[in-house]
Amino acid sequence: MAEGLVWLPDAMAGPTPVSALIHAATMVTAGVYLLARSSPLLVGEPAVASVIVFVGTLTALYGAFCALGQWDIKRIVAYTTISTLGYMMVALGVGAYGAALALLLAHAFYKALLFLTSGSVIHALGGVQDVRRMGGLRKRLPVTHLHGLVGALAMGGAPLLSGFWAKEAILTASLASPQGGVLLYIMVLFTALVTAFYSARWYVLVFGGTYRGSAPVHEPPALMRWPNHLLALGALLMGYLALPQPLPNGLASFLAGTLAPLEFSEPSLALEWSLIALSALVALVGLYAGYRFFQRPTLPEDYRDLEEIAEQGFYINQFYDAAFSRPLQVLASRLLAGDRALLGGYIAYGRTMIWAGWWLARTQSGFLRLYAVAFFLGVVLLLWWGLLR
Structure with missing residues (x-):
């Protein structure tokens, strides 16, 4: 792929810990954190907020669909970061600055977990990164499999995990905010569905089915497993720092006075928990559908066409280059x-x-x-x- 607009997936050639730091602690943090800290400047600027929402929505959809066509185990996770960045930007655009930082915090744990789990798999297979040469690692790498399962479920928005609570807050804000509405809510909810779908794809291709490779498999040493234990714990529990009303929201209390207040009234408890139930249902449907779909021995021709285009990043780099x-x-x-x-x-x-x-x-x-x-x-x-x- 020509070097151009989408540089982040091309940066996956480096060591896996570096990839984890780029996605979890530096690259993502910089832009989202600075915009959140600049939230007093965004208040009362609907035109700027609308641009942020538009760009964020397109970014979330683009990254989600591109992840469906990648074959490098780290490159799949890299495109999911692009999609999650779009989520965060939508939250910033609709004025839910605390929700954006909540997803930023949750994302740091489950995305670092996914990258280091990918590194453990690559180490276990002697340097293999193509998911088409993996599969069936659930029994061969039981500890690494648990790490990958937690990371994939958190990324897919499975209920009660950290990614679920953070994304739910953004979905609610996209409906209640003046910069949002029903159309934006449907688009973000559809992105959540695709997110769950590609999370299941990553898990099935790496750990599901039967082993498609030829290299001997061995569990990585304890030095590589223990950081993943801690990250898995964060991926499970970090979302509980920002729970919806009437449950406690410690992150909002901690950030009080730092971020601009909400520009819209929070929905009623009945409406908010109805939206929570809907987002949980969508996540479960996407995870289950992806799990069943990618276990098929032969995928439909239409999807394979989409997969081929998505592998090229929908030719955005080629267009940008030309x-x-x-x-x-x-x-x-x-x-x-x-x-x-x-x-x-x-x-x-x-x-x-x-x-x-x-x-x-x-x-x-x-x-x-x-x-x-x-x-x-x-x-x-x-x-x-x-x-x-």
Whole structure:
């Protein structure tokens, strides 16, 4: 794939712990955290908020569908980060700044868990990263399997896990906010369905079915397992820091006075818990449908076509390369050639002046008689030129 707009999945060539840090602690944190901290500037700016919501929704959908076509175990998880970033941006756009940071916190645990679990699988298979050469690792890697199961369920929004509570708050805000509405709620809920679907895909391709590889399999050492134990615990429990009303929301209390207040009234308890039940149902349907769908020996032709397009990132990189990168490269090369020609002219002029100065300096001999003769000859030439006129 050409280098271009979507750089994050292409950065997965590095070590797995580095990937986990990029997705869980640095790259995601920076933009979302700074926007949340700048929330007082966003209040009362509906145009800016609408742009954030629009970009966030497209990003969430794009990342979700791209994840359905990837085959590298880490690249699948990388595209899920793009989708979750879109979720967070939707929350920021609708004014649910606390919900955005709640998902940021939950995402840090389950996404780091998924990456380090992927690293454990790669280590166990001797460097294999293609999920088409995996499968059937549930019994061969029982401890790593539990880590992957917790991470996939949390990412898919399974009820009572950390990802569920954070995403539920964003779904509720997308319906209740002035920048949201029914259409936005349906789009975000559909993204949640696709999220659960691709979470099940990752799990089934890695741990479900039968083993499709040839490399010997061994459980990673305790040094690699213990960090995953702690991350799995966070993926299970971190969502309980931000529970819906009337349950306690410790994160909101902690952030009080730091973030701008909500610009909309929270829905009634009946409506909010109805939306919670709906989001739980959607997550369970998506997880179950994905689990059953990807266990098929042969997938439908329509899905395989979608998978092929999604593997290429819907050709966004190719479009960006053709529409922007190459024209700008041509323009830059022309400007460079012109700059070199102009600079070369200045350099030639400067060298000429240096040469002329060097020869003029040779005339400064210091002999007074030579200066007098030169002065006399100059006067004669001037008089002769004047008489000829």
